[in-house]
Each structure stands twice: as C-alpha cells, then as structure tokens.
Amino acid sequence: MNEVVPLKDLMSTAERWANDILRCSPLSIRASKEAAMKGLDMPLEQALSTNFWGAQLLRQSEDYIEGPKAFAEKRPPQWKGR
Numbered sequence: 001m002n003e004v005v006p007l008k009d010l011m012s013t014a015e016r017w018a019n020d021i022l023r024c025s026p027l028s029i030r031a032s033k034e035a036a037m038k039g040l041d042m043p044l045e046q047a048l049s050t051n052f053w054g055a056q057l058l059r060q061s062e063d064y065i066e067g068p069k070a071f072a073e074k075r076p077p078q079w080k081g082r
Contacts (some may be wrong), residue, residue: 027054
C-alpha cells in the first residue's frame with residue numbers, strides 16, 4: 001500500500017500508518033521486515049518460495065492463534081510475542 005498526501009498532512013499520515021503497524025503482532029512485524037529486507041536481494045520467484053526464519057517462528061507462536069481468534073471474537077488481540 002502507499003498513499004500520497006500534501007506535505008502538511010505528511011506527519012499525521014505517517015503516524016497513522018505507524019499506529020496501524022503497531023497494532024499488529026510483534027512477531028508478524030518482525031517476519032514481514034525480515035522477508036522484505038532479505039527478499040530485496042533475491043529474484044521474485046525465489047523470495048516468494050523462501051521460508052524465512054521469522055515466518056516459521058510466527059507460525060509456531062501463540063500469536064498465530066490469537067489473531068484469528070480475536071478477530072472471530074470481535075475483540076482486540078492480546079499479543080504475547082511468543
């Protein structure tokens with residue numbers, strides 16, 4: 001995603017995006033960052049087929065279950081980072 005805003009709205013928009021990110025699971029944020037940074041040096045097909053360590057850790061975490069559970073229960077998730 002991206003967004004183009006007038007200069008006067010830049011900081012408030014950046015803060016809104018940062019707050020959206022901070023509502024996500026810390027493990028998910030870490031896994032996304034790892035995939036984005038390491039994937040930059042790979043061909044697209046390789047990056048898409050690589051099983052990055054952070055994603056493996058996320059799939060084995062309590063947070064991986066908490067996200068969908070909180071969504072189904074219509075409540076904010078309680079991330080544990082494990």
